[in-house]
Amino acid sequence: MVGTQTNLATAVWPITTGIPLPRATANSTDQFVLLEDGNPVPAQFSIRATWYPNRQIKWLGLDFLARYEKGKPRDYRLKVLPEGKTEPAPPSSLRVEESDDFITVETGKLRFKVNRKKFTGIEEAWLADKSGKYDQSLVRGEGGPWLVDERGERFEASQDSNASITVEEKGPVRVTIYATGWYVSAKTKEKLCIFKTRIS
Secondary structure, eight states, X not given: OOOOOOSSSSEEEEEEEEEEOOTTSOSOGGGEEEEETTEEOOOEEEEEEEOTTTOOEEEEEEEEEEEEETTEEOOEEEEEOOTTOOOOOOOOOOEEEEOSSEEEEEOSSEEEEEESSSOOSEEEEEEEOTTSOEEEEEEEXXXXXXXXXXXXXXXXXXXOTTOEEEEEEEOSXXXXXXXXXXXXXXXXXXXXXXXXXXXX
8 A cells, every 4th residue: 555645745756665475476576567546557576585485475575656646646556467477567768778888777857877987976967858858967077975084085986996886676667776896095095995885
């Protein structure tokens, strides 16, 4: 059940939740379809726990976008398909492109780039106009997380040339980019501590 809210009367809110399932309900996330007012909508399913010993799904993870009108949500229900049967996935506006240099994510409203050579956070970002073109620049230039130690020395994530920046999760509703490496001094190349950052 999705509850009412008054923060924004008419809006779309991302929902992340878990659903407990009785034994023998389903063996695969492919057996689930999320319905919004009776119609299939994009949803992202994951297995969080399984029953012993047959490993049927015990806890189902669910990510979706809940639509509110005048503070009230639309009606959301979970449909379980018989094992072996599937339904076509509803279209999603979420896109991910990976190259040697960048990870690019498009949501239909926002487009942003993350550098894969060094972690500088979101290096570029654009908003889409009414026609869907990404021509309104929001962010341009390198940044990223940094720390200052007790000596006043600045350590930056972008200074680690061996940092790992990967797509950890991608689906019709959510993309997660995971970056890890060292905070490094630009002056001395000294390492301070490890950073772990997710952009989702």
